[in-house]
Amino acid sequence: MLRVTNLKAAYGKIEALHGISFHVEKGEIVTLIGANGAGKSTTLKALMRLPPPESAVVTAGDIEFDGVSILGVSAHNVVSDLKMTLVPEGRHIFGNLTVMENLQLAAWSRKDKGAAKDIDRIFDIFPRLAERAKQHSDTLSGGEQQMLAVGRALMTKCSVLLLDEPSMGLAPLIMYDMFRTLKKLNADGLTIVVVEQNARLALEVADRAYVLDTGEIIAEGPAGDLLQKPEIRAAYLGA
């Protein structure tokens, strides 16, 4: 469904991705793991076609969605037409809007009439958000903000969800809850690409994994296999 081939991307003159290739099939959970600065966020932002200066410019290679190159598509069209969106690193919720407004705004590009029903569905998944619906979202706790970031992404009615370090800054219990929720959403048909520094957690929920190191993919395979590899364990799992 998503195919990246020999992708190079640069911030100005500095190349951050040196020709990476990977693919994601419908219904999978794929994870990209790697140390800080490896290029994980750069990869996700490139997939979303976000513009510079926040995002790197693709200088070579291709990104295909269902067999069609999307290099010329704008970010908002990736969301509205291809039905793929990103829960960015640091969440980026709109703190000056209420929880409800954050969810409503995310339904902007939808043409169907199901937004109200989907808000109820998101409140079912994350009951804490329902309690705080009228609150300004910058008053939420870190865990609640992450729930809102995921809920907001789901409001776009995406079929592919990219997540950038969803575990960051979360207490362990909330973190496991979040990953259980992702697993459930995946069972309902959502394709997921998740980037993590917490490699163990990511490898436990993912079907397949890629290991990114300074802009290059240095290992790939079924998540369970990578979990067993001694060199991966030594470098990324601290064991």
Added chain:
Amino acid sequence: MELFLQQCVNALQWGSFYALIALGYTLVYGVLRLINFAHGDIFMVGAYIAFFVSTALLAPGLGLSREWTLALTIPLTMILTSLVGVTLERIAYRPLMRKGAHRLYVVVTALMCGLVLENGNLALLGASRKTLPQLLEKNVYDFGGIAVTNLKLWVIFAAALVFLVLHFVVTKTRIGMAMRAVSWDKFALPLMGIPLDSVIVFTFTLGSGVAGLGGMLFAMSYPVLEPYMGAMTGWKAFIAAVVGGIGDIRGAFVGGFLLAFVEIMVAAFLPSTFRDLFAFSILLLILWRRPTGIFGKPQTTKI
């Protein structure tokens, strides 16, 4: 007492002009964190557009009545002025911001755009001053000794109406929600499937359209136009927006009326050479007490 009330009416009228300009500063700053220093000159452009549109409509070719001319000049001026504002955004600011230019360069670009508008006008139309045709039959009402013209009432009414409409747009509509969202976090907006550029263009449209209306009403009140008419008024409106709390539309109004009130009262009861000294000293004092302006919240939501 009567003199005081009379001056209050005048202050409300001047405050309306300041407020109508300050709004554009505040909207654009709220959404883009950009101080659009060409905005005072957009107000001037609005006055000239009103002159050309109304003159054309009254000319023998069309020969519309004064009432029809007024009714048509208002929307046409607002639309054409917003086109000028949007064009500046499109050809001057957007390419710079796309390249990740530091905000300072965009602000300086805006300053230069303003100078280009002023001097372009001078070059194109020459130094002869234009006079807006009279579009409204002048009526003077007497409220217990206070003389109020119908035009003054219209100006104040228009400013109040604009405030209510903008307040509604920003707080209650979907595009207003998007504007508030951009002011908080520009990065995440496209991830909701919302084209950022449309929200920015909408913001410039609102701001310049309202400045165009302000320019037209100003020209109706003081019919002699000149290319630099937007400069000083624009600067003052900008200061009013900052004192009110730039980024907040309530601030633009309160700041605008406050500045006008101080100016008019000083001019009425003290030697008129004291006017600007007093006006700006008082604004300085307010900023000294509240560095983020009357409605400004430190480092949080703007708009």
